[in-house]
Amino acid sequence: MAAVAGNLGAVAGASLNSNVLVKLDGGSVSSSAFLGRKLATGGSIKANVKHQGVVGKRRGVVAYVAPSTTEKSVNEPKKAAGGIAEGQKGGQCFGVFCVTYDLKEGERPKTWRKTVRIAVSGAAGMIANHLLFKLASGEVFGQDQPIALNLLGSERSRDALEGVAMELEDSLFPLLREVNIGIEPEEVFADADWALLIGAKPRGPGMERADLLDLNGQIFANQGKALNKVASPDVKVLVVGNPCNTNALIALKNAPRLNPRNFHALTRLDENRAKCQLALKAGVFYDNVSNMTIWGNHSTTQVPDFLNAKIHGARVVDVIQDEKWLKEEFTPRVQKRGGALIQKWGRSSAASTAVSIADAIKSLITPTPEGDWFSSGVYTNGNPYGIAEDIIYSMPCRSAGDGSWELVTDCEINDYLRERMKKSEDELLAEKKCVAHLIGQENGYCDLPEGDTMLPGEL
Numbered sequence: 511m512a513a514v515a516g517n518l519g520a521v522a523g524a525s526l527n528s529n530v531l532v533k534l535d536g537g538s539v540s541s542s543a544f545l546g547r548k549l550a551t552g553g554s555i556k557a558n559v560k561h562q563g564v565v566g567k568r569r570g571v572v573a574y575v576a577p578s579t580t581e582k583s584v585n586e587p588k589k590a591a592g593g594i595a596e597g598q599k600g601g602q603c604f605g606v607f608c609v610t611y612d613l614k615e616g617e618r619p620k621t622w623r624k625t626v627r628i629a630v631s632g633a634a635g636m637i638a639n640h641l642l643f644k645l646a647s648g649e650v651f652g653q654d655q656p657i658a659l660n661l662l663g664s665e666r667s668r669d670a671l672e673g674v675a676m677e678l679e680d681s682l683f684p685l686l687r688e689v690n691i692g693i694e695p696e697e698v699f700a701d702a703d704w705a706l707l708i709g710a711k712p713r714g715p716g717m718e719r720a721d722l723l724d725l726n727g728q729i730f731a732n733q734g735k736a737l738n739k740v741a742s743p744d745v746k747v748l749v750v751g752n753p754c755n756t757n758a759l760i761a762l763k764n765a766p767r768l769n770p771r772n773f774h775a776l777t778r779l780d781e782n783r784a785k786c787q788l789a790l791k792a793g794v795f796y797d798n799v800s801n802m803t804i805w806g807n808h809s810t811t812q813v814p815d816f817l818n819a820k821i822h823g824a825r826v827v828d829v830i831q832d833e834k835w836l837k838e839e840f841t842p843r844v845q846k847r848g849g850a851l852i853q854k855w856g857r858s859s860a861a862s863t864a865v866s867i868a869d870a871i872k873s874l875i876t877p878t879p880e881g882d883w884f885s886s887g888v889y890t891n892g893n894p895y896g897i898a899e900d901i902i903y904s905m906p907c908r909s910a911g912d913g914s915w916e917l918v919t920d921c922e923i924n925d926y927l928r929e930r931m932k933k934s935e936d937e938l939l940a941e942k943k944c945v946a947h948l949i950g951q952e953n954g955y956c957d958l959p960e961g962d963t964m965l966p967g968e969l
């Protein structure tokens with residue numbers, strides 16, 4: 511097999527100068543699109559294809575040179591320093607991952623499952639820089655789960671994206687079977703089983719929140735449309751880029767083919783932050799804190815629910831017995847933890863966010879321990895808590911471990927909680943009105959509550 515890989519290395523390298531389709535190792539050639547392109551399945555290719563360059567077939571069984579629109583049969587791709595062909599709009603396999611191939615019968619560890627394809631946007635950003643290596647190492651999906659990474663960047667981050675791919679190459683992760691990079695969502699999201707939408711525009715100096723909602727909303731509307739077109743019908747979408755609840759709603763609304771229940775906004779970082787603060791106060795290690803719900807928006811109106819949370823299986827309010835602290839210190843500390851960190855670190859949480867993304871995924875692919883739950887921003891339709899329908903709101907969830915989730919329906923809601931949950935709901939409804947034009951609704955207007963709708967990192 512090494513010889514095959516070596517041959518393909520030469521084919522996929524700069525020396526490619528003929529219009530050939532190279533089929534290696536007897537593997538089957540899928541007819542599905544590779545990052546937006548159809549692969550021919552044999553012979554030389556003379557069809558009209560807009561782009562030229564070297565691409566690698568998914569799972570590496572095929573490398574080919576696509577001819578230009580002029581039916582030239584020979585196209586030598588211009589190679590970029592990082593090892594990918596220049597002049598392509600779409601995603602393409604990167605470097606050594608163009609020569610990765612399906613292991614032959616008998617070579618593939620018997621315990622390995624079917625490759626999972628994970629698309630990541632903002633892949634050249636800080637959070638992704640932590641997350642991608644966790645995914646590739648097997649610590650998220652398991653040591654028996656080969657993965658393919660489709661990384662989405664932009665013109666701005668093209669070089670950086672290659673840098674990320676180079677580091678992934680150099681890490682020699684056995685479970686990482688493919689890395690494809692690109693700047694077109696419709697190409698990068700092709701056949702994705704998971705879409706981790708991290709990239710978003712940060713709020714610049716003097717920028718109105720309404721403008722931020724609109725700018726990011728457009729990114730997520732486009733990405734929702736692309737997912738709708740090309741992702742696996744069962745794709746699980748986790749939106750991290752802020753404002754993540756409303757961005758998730760926008761993506762969902764632009765993807766009518768997909769199940770709304772498969773869209774999540776990341777509030778797991780808030781859950782983890784809350785658990786840590788409760789553990790500190792109670793003088794226990796944080797794995798003794800359970801049943802921690804974050805209700806609402808990933809913003810400073812979020813509600814860390816100390817009423818239903820537990821420490822060592824006992825109610826937090828019975829263990830800590832300091833309601834004033836829970837209301838006046840614990841709650842704002844969790845709500846504003848992101849800002850406190852920025853003040854110390856000079857940048858927003860990236861490593862702990864990546865950990866929380868890993869936790870959020872693991873919570874969906876592992877059965878939730880008996881009696882416990884996790885928080886996720888999910889679609890509100892059918893919720894039993896009286897929260898407005900048709901928004902993305904963080905609530906307590908359980909999973910059977912197959913990627914699906916169900917709501918925990920029996921949390922106690924007292925007046926204190928209800929009032930705060932409503933405030934976060936109102937904030938999300940106001941955000942929704944601001945993006946009406948992006949979710950197919952009319953009569954939108956932007957009138958956000960004064961002082962609210964602050965990200966945890968905005969102080």
Ligand SMILES: NC(=O)C1=CN([C@@H]2O[C@H](COP(=O)(O)OP(=O)(O)OC[C@H]3O[C@@H](n4cnc5c(N)ncnc54)[C@H](OP(=O)(O)O)[C@@H]3O)[C@@H](O)[C@H]2O)C=CC1
Pocket residue numbers: 631632633634635636637638662663664666667708709710711712749750751752753754776777778779780808858859860863
């Ligand atoms: N939900 C949560 O719990 C948390 C969410 N976040 C959010 O996650 C997101 C990513 O954070 P992080 O990785 O630290 O951010 P980075 O600044 O490192 O950027 C991530 C990516 O966003 C894209 N981006 C940056 N600037 C712009 C711009 N002006 N216009 C469009 N896209 C841009 C870039 O991707 P490219 O150039 O490739 O398009 C960049 O690589 C942010 O929105 C942040 O607020 C952060 C922490 C917690």
Ligand SMILES: O=C([O-])CC(=O)C(=O)O
Pocket residue numbers: 752779847848849858859965966967968
């Ligand atoms: O506000 C930000 O950009 C970072 C953020 O979401 C957090 O730290 O929770």
